[in-house]
Amino acid sequence: MELVLVRHGEPEWVIEGRNQNDPALTARGRSQALRAAGRLADPGAEPIDGPVDHLLVSPARRAAETAEPLAEALDLPPTTNGWLLELQMPDAWDDQPIEVAHEAFAQQRGQPRQAWWDGLPGAESMREFHDRVAGGIDAVLAGWGLTRSAEHNLWTVDGDAPERVVAVAHAGTNSTIIAHLLGVEKEPWEWERFHMGHASVAVLRTQPLAGAAIWSLRALGDAGHLDLPDRTA
Template sequence: MLRIILVRHGETKWNIEGRFQGQVDTELSERGIAQGQRAAIALAEVPIDAAVASPLQRSYLTCKMAADKHGIAVHKDDRLLEISHGLWEGKLADDVAKTYGHELALWRTEPEKVTMPEGESLEDVRIRVRAAFDEYTRTYDGQTLLVCAHDAVNKAIICDCMGLSVAHFWHIKQDNACINVLEYDEGMWRIVTLNATAHMGYLISGIEQKGL
């Protein structure tokens, strides 16, 4: 059996501002660093054999905080990169609405129908992340793997593992530095833990980020 501990990166300044980040390599905010440290403490006593992260520093550094407590290296996997928001990247949600009002409304209601201008669709993300997870089932069989990625990445693969299409993208929430646990055994995925945030001192964050 493979157990994957799937974490979303800590908060960034662009999360606070409501900017679409995508594949821009933004930094963790002061609170984001603290969130990563809390996730690391929560996972310190959990057996972890290996760690993989998106190469973007907000995910890589969040992962490294936890991996360091286990004395293991973090391997970077480009397939875990956040969705490319294309021309939306770096823009505030309100500014995107002015130029791409129809597309933004569709993104928030029927996200499976949207391909970001000069960017990706959720199906593009699902395909590359599923390829990564399929490889992990072979490479890390019998182990516990820490994976740190992004909002859209986590939601897309959770949908896929549950047998849902990416049309259910907004049915899943991923708070900054949340912890999910997925298990794979004999050809079947199951969700053990979803969007856990108790390690940060709250059960429900109440935070709704605009730049997603």
Template sequence: MEIVLLRHAEPEWVKDGVNISNPPLTDRGHKQAEHLANFLASENFDEILVSPLLRTRQTSAPILRKFSRQLVIEDWLEEIRDPIWHGTPQEKAAEAYRAQRAKDSHMRWDGLDGGEAVSDFVDRIHTGCTGFLERHGVMRKDNDLPVWTMENPEQKIAFVAHGGTNSVVLCHLLGLTATPWEWERFVIGHATVSRIQSFELGDGHTFGLTRLSGDEHLPATMRTV
């Protein structure tokens, strides 16, 4: 089984000095998305699933056109939910992130004031990912190691999601203990490709990371994080 984790292209978080919630892509972001779609055009996906947020839906649009697919939303792929900052000065968000980075390690599980706790976000992604896999015949074995049974190990599925979501999915499938700084642990650029591939063991399957934040399809001037 191969799971291809695609991060959305560059979003316009700030416009005219104010924060934008659920932002659209920048002009550069739309170009990044086109490059990504062209890069993936020769691949075959059983499913392409998309986070409900605007930046992922816009990133997925040229990909779905390439494959003549309809938009399929998976709500659990949504990124961690920020506080309500829309229309506030950009410094408000910048200061909140500075304060978050300055917290002691275990305090970072609380997340940003007024936003989704990182602990709740990780639980949401773990629950959503586990349910998704079970619906696709992939079940975690009663084992202290990350070993799975698979009804169809030939499946290839793409998620169009986010840096945080994709990082937590990576940790979950690789059997790594989650931290409240997954965004920094796995640095994933805009419109990049990360790949997880299953391989067979004597008593099931496990997953290996074969590519992280692949950006070879993007010109150097269009690579952003």
């Protein structure tokens, strides 16, 4: 099975100096989404290796708008999955001066690891976020006949598993899925370890090994479909 993770296009986080908790895409973000759709709809374009069976989408506006041209190009109905949402910021930040968010993030960067797990005041904790995303991907995969062994992060793969699934989500969500499927020790800053720019692509494939299978990372942050000026972080 192949799992293709797409990060949403560039979002418009700031409107007239005020933070948007659920932003729409910028004009460049919409262009990025169109380019990503064209690439993923081409069954011969690397790193994708064939037609797509399912399209999963985060309910966040920026992810849904990124998925629209992809759903049309693939002729697939998108399935909204709440567990794909990015780490949720405080509701009180919505429509507040952007400096409120900037100052909070700047303070967090210097905090010890445990404080990172606890998260920002009023936000979803990083611990809750990790559990939500890991539980969500495990449940979806189990429904398709893929289950993790209790030993050495080996997986059993049912013969009825889909060949290819695309999920349109976020930097934090996608990086957490990658870390979880690879079986690496979880950290509260996965998006720093497994970086993906806007509208870039990561690809994981199951690889038969040791009488079972592992997840193999085949591409990370691939943005070959975007011109250099259109590659944003």
